[in-house]
Structure formats: C-alpha cells, structure tokens
Amino acid sequence: MTDSTVLRLNGLSKRFGPVVANDDVSLTLAKGEVLALLGENGAGKTTLMNMLFGHYLPDAGSVEVADENGVLHSLPLGHPQAALAAGVGMVHQHFALAENINALDNITLGSEPLLALRRNRQAARAKIEGIIEHSGLKAPLNTPVGRLSVGERQRVEILKALYRDARILVLDEPTAVLTPQEADTLFENIKAMTREGLSVIFISHKLREVLAFSDRIAVLRHGRKVGEMATADADEKAIARMMVGADTPKVARTDMVPGAPVLNLSGISVSGRSKRDTLKGIDLTVKAHEILGIAGISGNGQSALANVISGLAAPSAGHIQVDGTKVAKPGPAAMVKAGIGRIPEDRHHEGIVGAMSVAENMVIERLDDPEVQSRGLLRRDAIRDNAERLAQAYDVRGPGVAASSRLLSGGNIQKLILARVFERSPRLILANQPTRGLDMGAAAEVGRRLLEARERGAGVVLISEDLDEILGLADRIMVIRDGNLVEAGSHDREKIGLMMAGEPA
C-alpha cells in the first residue's frame, strides 16, 4: 500500500495545557483506501483530524500530502486553506450548510472569488452533476437545504468537498444521524468513489460499520495509536479491547417475566411547533421488569414523548397513568412524585445546574424532603453526606462534591444524574439518549444500571438513536416516526430500519 501513499501523518503530537490530546501519532493512507479511525470519545480522533486540517497547530510532527502525480509534499501546518488546496476535504458531524439557500449555492459557496462580478453557475452545475453521476450521491440541487433530509444534507456536504477537488475525504461520524439503510447507501457511494481514486478516512465508534466498510482500521486510545490492522484480519472483540484498554464488561441480561403496567399513555397528543415536538395520539404501556426501547431517526417526536413523560410538556389530549393511577396535573414535580426517574437527553442543559455544586445537584429534585431541608433551611451536612455516599456508590469522580458540577466530565455528569435518579428507586425510568457522547466504559455502566433497575421491578423507557443500544437492552421495541408510535414486533434490525425510514416493512 505504500507505493501509492496519498497522505502521511508523521509523529503528530498536541497537548492542551496538561492534557495530551495526541502523542506521536503516525498514519498513512493509500490511494483508493478507506481507513477507519476508531476510538472512544476523547481518544484524540477529532484533534488529529483538526491538525491535518490546519485548525490546530501540532506541537510536533508533520503532514505530507500527495499531489495529482502522486508525489508527496509536506503540508504547511496551521493553514486550513493549504489543506483545502492540497485536496483534503472534511465533512463534520455537524453540518455547515446555509439552510435558506439551495444545494447548488451551498456547494459553490466559498470556492468563488468574493468580488467576482459574474458567477458561472452553468459550469458549476455541470461539474456537480458530473460528480453526482460518478459517485451516486444524489441530492436535489435547486431545493433550499433547509427542506432536505439529513441524509441529503450530508450528501451535499460531501459534494461540497468533492467539488473542491478533494482527493482525500475525512468524514467525522458520518452515520450518527442516518438510518441503517441510509448508512449502507452512504458507504456504497463511498466505495464507488474510492474506485475512482478517492481516499477516505472515516471517524467512528460503531464497530459494526467499521468492520463492514473499511479496508484498514487504526485505533486511538488516550491520544496514542494503539493498533492498526487490515479489516480482513480484525475481530470485533480484539478491537473493542484495544479501544477501551480492557475487556468491556459484558452486560448480563436475564429473561424476565413482565409484571403489572407501571406507565400507561393513552391517546397522548402534543401539538408542537415542529415535527420533533409533535405527537399524534400515541398509546404506550410499560410493565414492571420491562425495558421498552423507542427507536427512530432523531426529530420524529422523541423530544415530545420524553417531555410528556418527564412532565415538561402538557399533552393536548389523552391521559397518563403511573402504577394504575391517573396523573391529574402532569408537571415535572408531579412526575417525580409519582415515581418517575428522568434521565434527560441533554445532560448539560437540562440535567444539571453547572454553576451549582455536585452535592446540590444531587438533591435538586427533592428539595421538600425533610432529609434535605427543615423549615425552609437547607440541611447542608446531610446534603454533603448524601453526596459523598452517592459519589462513592455511583463512582462519580471529580474534584469533590462541593465543586461546581460543570467541572465534571460528561461521563461523570451522567453518573451524577444516575445517582440522583436511581437512589429514589423509581417505578419507571425515562432514559433519553442516555449514552450519547459517553465512552464505552460509562455507556456500559448506564446499561448495567438500567438492567439492574429492571431486575428490581422498575419499567424503563429507553429512547435512543443508537439502534444497537436498543437491540441490546430492550425487551420490546417500538418505532417512532412522524409523531406516531408503532410496535416493532421483533428485534429484526432490517425491519426496524425500514420502519424508521417510514417504508412498509
């Protein structure tokens, strides 16, 4: 593979203060190759790509990129324009498209001279249509990007990179927002393009797609490259061990007989301003000893469902029963009182008050509890003792319970929320994207806690965009699509994927 090397990273290192983000990382990429860059959150994948792109200046190391003739030239570091000019294109996880203008203009935006008097749109359109034909990346060029689906937007992003004659394409978690089918199509397109000579690096932490679609795998851990292998020789367990540095504890899951219903939503409608906030008369029942997984593409009503169960949204129709008793006046406090434990989707925004201490955040849902206050005054010793105990039991690590909770890492913030929720032994747990952004260790811990609660007799509603997570944890799966909730009836990935996309199974 070295005969046609198009990109070479030599010993790149970068530290941020005391944190070593990348330590002496070297990689090579061959022409027409798909290299998967694997690693947990915080392993240094994105930092590495940002150095390649000139967004960060490496402390040590160099980057070499081949020109059209295959001759390697070293790339001036710290200059994004240089990377673009050398034919390196990047598609970020969060798209950078202007929603009010059409795909064609989005693609050409920025590659035209700012002061050009006339734009040659005909030539641009012809070039883009040529790229579409070769790659199979179909996207409507005349529609404002705001009206395109997520998959289409992503194709526009890739087209934008290809339009600028990228010969090396970097994709940062390209499938995070796609259905399994869309993801498969994307990788087929990528394969087609690599046959034309494009080289691709894609960043991921989904082992399944990495094994299915890459030629070679490089694994980063704690900023170092800890392994590199041809995908043909790779095995899933070995890679997972390489990423985490230890065997991931396999979540033990025993079959259980569901008990009495703990949560019953019937005919719940929510009229929201957008699709993500709308529910159209859904019915849902969760029983004791049962984990109900809600699968769906993001923005199909998951937020509305979560808001109803956590008491943040008032349904316009229908009623809610917890443990067979109707919740008369739904609201966050009423839901907590009824025995619902809520793990919010956005743990930084809704889960904690970052400026307040870890200890205070641990009692924020039970301020009327006599253990927390007496006659309106906080029992500070009891609050601190409670926090010390919970931090111990749930392994919340950080600078101490008196420190601001915003100083905790994402995983530890989630553990704080888990501690707050689980210590009250809730009848029902709403877990909305509970492992998003967590590393594998912390994610496994969340799964373990949910199963533990199920064993204890709680019901769990698990909303997740990660189908693998739902398939692994849920006893029963429902699919949310366009504000409607349908029983999946099985754990069949293919069938659920089609239901998510709204096609008849």
Place this chain on the structure above:
Amino acid sequence: MIRIEPRENPSRAFAIGIPILSAVISLALAAIPLLAAGANPLTAYGEMIKGVFGSVFALSEMLTRATPLIFTGLAAALAFRAKLWNIGAEGQLYLGAMAAVAIGSGYLDAPGIVLLPLIILLGAGAGAAGMMAPAYLKVRFGADEVVTTLLLNFIILIFLQMMLEGPLQDPMGLGWPQSAPVLDQGMLPPLIERMRVHSGLIIALVLAGIAQFMLARSVWGFKLRAVGENAAAARHAGINVNRSLFGVAAISGALAGLAGVSEVAGLKGYLTSDLSPGFGYTGIVVAMLAGLSPAGVVVAALFIASVFVGADSMSRAMGVSSFLADLVVSMSLLCVLVGGFLAKYRILRTREAVS
C-alpha cells in the same frame, strides 16, 4: 496570534480580588483627568479621603449616601441572581416613597410604634407591586423585563409629578410640587445626634445579612440560584420557575421601595420629584461591583458612596468638577466587567503558524 480560552476553574481569589483591583485601577485612571484639570492627584485623593473619613460628620454623610445604595444594590443583586433584569429600581424607589408620604404625612395620625412599621410595610409593598406587571408580562408573554422595567421608570416619574401637584401636594407648600412632611413619629430615628445618618442604614444592613444567609442556606435561595443559573434544568428538576421569578420580583421591588421609604422617612422628611439622584441605576453598578453577593453589596455601596461624597469635598477644596465621581464610578464598573471576563477566560498568545 491571540486566542481566548475559558479557564477551567475560575478561582475564588479572582471573585474577591477583581472588584477590589477594579476599584483601585479606576481611581488610578481618574488621576489622568485630574492632572488635565491641573490638580495634583495625590493631594486630590487626600482631600477625598479626608472628605469621607476626616470627621464624624464626613463619615455620617458617607453612610447616609450609602444607605439607599445598599437597598437598591440588594434589589438588583437578588433579581439578577435569578437572571431577572430589574432595571426599574428607580421607579420602584419612588413608588415606595409615595406610599410612605401617602400614609405618613398625616393621613393616619397613629403613634410611632404603629405608624413607622406601617410606613415601611406599605413602602415595600408599593415597590413590590411595581414589579408585578413586568414579572407577569415576562412570564406570560415573554416580554423583555429590561424594556418594561426601564420604561416603567418614566411612567412612574410622571405619575409622581401628577401626584405631587395633585392628591399628595402639601396644602401649606405654597404651590410647590412637594408632599406634606412625614409626621415626626413616622420618621426613622437618626443614629447620631445632629447627624444625618439614620436608622434606615441598620435596616439595610440587617436585610443584607438576611439576604446573604437566605441565598446560601435556604431552599428559597437554592431555587433562586438554580433558576438563575440554568432555568431549563431547574424546571426539569421540578422547581416552579415562574413562582421563583415572581417571588424574587416582589422582593427586589420591595427592596427598591424601601430605598424610597428610607430617603423620605429617614432623610428628607417630604417627597419631591428629585428625591433620588439615580439611586436605582447606581444600585445596578453596586450589584455588579459586588458580584451579585448581598454582603458584597454593602462593601460596594460604601465604596461608591465614598467616591461620591469624597469627590464632592475634593471639588470644593481643589476647584475641580465633582463629575469626577461619576467618572470613577463608571470606570470601576468597566474595570469589573473586564475583570469578570478575565476571571472566566484567559488570553493566550500563540506562536504564529510557520509556513
């Protein structure tokens, strides 16, 4: 190349050190216009210090000036902690003052033990009532309270003029737009014989102490801080955000109303439309200097009162304009804002990329 990065752990020393440093820097910067005016800055500052601490009288004047600033500073600090931007303390101050003269200048001829508490309660109530409409508009319609409270100031001021030329006008006042004097037994007693400093200061200090304690130690304060720091998380946790906002709106308005009571029933004795030289607005500066801490409000109010009173006596002694006081106060606020930024972020010089 200069980059700005957030500090990982803003330290406590910064929180206390920055306002103090800002005060010092603003005084140092004020030396420039002093020099330009032809005065020796050191002599001028000497005069300032003498004007504040040089005699019991000077000290009394400074404390008298600090009293309304503690009230309005607390009003701003508590509301701002909940991210309720009450800019209307000036108007609420006048509402409190109107209530005080309405009940206190002869309408009710009760003994002091009845009349004085009544004046205080009604004044506080009037201030609180003045905050209800903006709080309701914010909670119900999302109306920006910065706009509503600010504009209410002007409405209240015009209402005051109407009252002072109407129902509240002193019948013996020869047609001047001023109220009848508060009855003697309704006045806040002075603290020192023949000095102007009065027991309103004690009330202000006690309230600052209570506010400091409640903010840190009570469930009420917990909720207030949670609502201010992250309303979404507070709501998610089951805290009634609207109730917290209404509560703090009432308290903030009441404190501003007490500033008016204290000025009318502690100092002037009657109400005119120039009772307050902008105490409501200066209270915002006090609160910001104090880092929104009630205890800090006391210190900041004393500092700002010292600058004003000191600058007055300096201008008399040195023949320079007393507007210098406004300059120092404004600069100290700017310094605190810059300092607050520096406490949260650090500025890094990075090596320019080598090409």
